Amino acid sequence: MLQKYSAFCICILCCLVASLSGHIVAYYTAAVYEHHAILNQNSTTLTDRKAALEFMLQNLDIYEMQVAAAAEKGAQIIVFPEDGIHGFNYTRQSIYPYLDFLPPTHLLPWNPCLEPDRFNDTEVLQRLSCMAVKGGMYLVANLGTKVPCEPHHFQCPDGRYQFNTNVVFSSNGSFVASYFKQNLYFEYGFDTPNKEQYVVFDTPFASKFGMITCFDILFYKPAVGLVEKHMVKHILYPTAWMNQLPLLSAIQIQRAFASAFGVNFLAANIHHTELGMTGSGIYSPSKSFFYYDMTSENGKLIIGKVPVDPSEELSAGHNAQISFGTDNMYSNQLHWIHSEVCEAERGEHCRGSPLRHQMPPSVFQAEMMYDNFTFTPLPAVQGAVKVCSSSFCCYLNYTKTMVSNELYALGVFDGLHTVHGTYYLQICALVKCGGLEPETCGQEVTEAGTIINFQLWGNFTTKHIFPMLLTSGMTLHLPNSWGWKDAHCYMNNKNMSSGLVTAALYGRLYNQD
Structure with missing residues (x-):
C-alpha cells in the first residue's frame, strides 16, 4: 500500500525542541483525519430530515471513533474534511434536509452538547460538540448550514441562505467559530456569502487560528488576507480536493501554502480514489506529516507536533544567501544549452x-x-x-x-x-x-x-x-x-x-x- 511520509518528519518525542540558536520552541499536538466518506448514492433525490440524519450518523460514528483515537495520542485539536458528513453532488433542494440551523452571533454563546434543545435542527452540531467534550480537544468540522434571510429577497428567494460551513468547538463543547466558504467549486446546493469572512480565534495552546475551505486556497480572499492582514499563524483546512498533477495535487498545494507564508497548515481531505481524492497533512514551515494513497480506500488519522509560533521554527532555507551557479544570471557568458x-x-x-x-x-x-x-x-x-x-x-x-x-x-x-x-x-x-x-x-x-x-x-x-x-x-x-x-x-x-x-x-x- 502506497503510504508516503516525508523522510524529514519523524515524530518528535516531546513537545519542546531546541532550534540551532538554542531557543526552545513550544509545540502542540494536532490531528487531521482523511475520511473515506460514506456517500449518498441518491444525492439529488428529495428526502426528509429524519432520513438525512440517519444517513449522516454513519459518517459521524466514524468521526467519533477518530476523536477517541486522537485523544489517546494526546491531540489538542482535530480537523475533519469538507463534505465528510453529508457527501456532495446535491441540488439546492435535495441538500436542504441535511442542513443544520446556524444560530446568529447575537444568540451566542452556546454549548450544543449541554443545551441540545435551545435550537431546532442542530443535531449534527450537537453531536460534534459532544465529540469535542469526550475527546477533550478542539474540533473542526465541515457541514451544510441554513441561515434565515428576508423572504422574497432577490438574493434569497426561498427565505434562507445555504452555506458550506466550517465550525469549531472547544474542548468543553462550546461553539467557538464558524466560516462560510467563499470560493465555491461547482457547488449548486450552496450560496456564496455576500461578503468574505476573516475568522480568527485563539485556543489555550496557541493563538491566531484561521479557517479556509478547499478552493479558497487559490484566492486572496480570504486565504492570503488571513495571513497578511490578520496575522494568522495556523490555518485549518477542510477540503474535498481532486488531485491534478503535475502542479496541483492536494499535498503539493498544502505544503506550498505553509512554505510560502511561514504558517502551520492543518489539512484534512476526503479519501475516494475513484474520484482522485486523497492527500492530507500537517505542515509547519520546516516539517511535513502527510498521507497520500491511491491504492486503497482506507481513511487515515495523522498526528503531528506543531510549533505554537511557526516563526520560531527554522524554515527550509527561505531567503538563504545563494548564487546562481558560477555565473550571474544576467551574464552573456552563461552557456545556455539548447x-x-x-x-x-x-x-x-x-x-x-x-x-x-x-x-x-x-x-x-x-x-x-x-x-x-x-x-x-x-x-x-x-x-x-x-x-x-x-x-x-x-x-x-x-x-x-x-x-x-x-x-x-x-x-x-x-x-x-x-x-x-x-x-x-x-x-x-x-x-x-x-x-x-x-x-x-x-x-x-x-x-x-x-x-x-x-x-x-x-x-x-x-x-x-x-x-x-x-x-x-x-x-x-x-x-x-x-x-x-x-x-x-x-x-x-x-x-x-x-x-x-x-x-x-x-x-x-x-x-x-
Whole structure:
C-alpha cells in the first residue's frame, strides 16, 4: 500500500525542541483525519430530515471513533474534511434536509452538547460538540448550514441562505467559530456569502487560528488576507480536493501554502480514489506529516507536533544567501544549452544523454493543467536552459546525478487560467514528461528515475510564489533554499535521493483575476 511520509518528519518525542540558536520552541499536538466518506448514492433525490440524519450518523460514528483515537495520542485539536458528513453532488433542494440551523452571533454563546434543545435542527452540531467534550480537544468540522434571510429577497428567494460551513468547538463543547466558504467549486446546493469572512480565534495552546475551505486556497480572499492582514499563524483546512498533477495535487498545494507564508497548515481531505481524492497533512514551515494513497480506500488519522509560533521554527532555507551557479544570471557568458547542440552531438554536456538522438525542438508548446505552456527540454546530463513567455522568463541550472531514459522539460506560463476557475498565473516548472514525445510534457506523472540537482528561478512580477518539490512515489520535499535575489524568485535543491517529478515556482497574480 502506497503510504508516503516525508523522510524529514519523524515524530518528535516531546513537545519542546531546541532550534540551532538554542531557543526552545513550544509545540502542540494536532490531528487531521482523511475520511473515506460514506456517500449518498441518491444525492439529488428529495428526502426528509429524519432520513438525512440517519444517513449522516454513519459518517459521524466514524468521526467519533477518530476523536477517541486522537485523544489517546494526546491531540489538542482535530480537523475533519469538507463534505465528510453529508457527501456532495446535491441540488439546492435535495441538500436542504441535511442542513443544520446556524444560530446568529447575537444568540451566542452556546454549548450544543449541554443545551441540545435551545435550537431546532442542530443535531449534527450537537453531536460534534459532544465529540469535542469526550475527546477533550478542539474540533473542526465541515457541514451544510441554513441561515434565515428576508423572504422574497432577490438574493434569497426561498427565505434562507445555504452555506458550506466550517465550525469549531472547544474542548468543553462550546461553539467557538464558524466560516462560510467563499470560493465555491461547482457547488449548486450552496450560496456564496455576500461578503468574505476573516475568522480568527485563539485556543489555550496557541493563538491566531484561521479557517479556509478547499478552493479558497487559490484566492486572496480570504486565504492570503488571513495571513497578511490578520496575522494568522495556523490555518485549518477542510477540503474535498481532486488531485491534478503535475502542479496541483492536494499535498503539493498544502505544503506550498505553509512554505510560502511561514504558517502551520492543518489539512484534512476526503479519501475516494475513484474520484482522485486523497492527500492530507500537517505542515509547519520546516516539517511535513502527510498521507497520500491511491491504492486503497482506507481513511487515515495523522498526528503531528506543531510549533505554537511557526516563526520560531527554522524554515527550509527561505531567503538563504545563494548564487546562481558560477555565473550571474544576467551574464552573456552563461552557456545556455539548447537541444540543437545535442542533436549535432557537439559539446561535452551532451555525452551520455540517452535522449540525444530523439530530443524535441528547442522550444515547443504543450498543454499542462489546461494551460498552453512553452517548454524547452533538458537535452544533456548537465547544463543551463531558459524559456520565456513574452517578458517573463524561467531559468534553470541542472545536473542529472542519476540518468534514466526520461524526458524532462522546463515550462513557463504567464496568463489567465480559465478552466474550472478563473485566476492569473505565472509559473516556472521543471517536470518529468509522460513519455519521450513533446506532447507528453504536462501529463500526470507519479514515478521518476532521474535524480536532478538544480537551481530554478524566474523574473516574477508577483510576490506571491508557492514553491513545490515532488519526487517519485508522491513524496514531498522542501528545497534546500528558496526566496528572492535581485528581483528574481529562486529555488535550489541538491542531494536528492529519488527521481524528480516536479519542481515548480507557482505564482499568483491576484489583482489580475
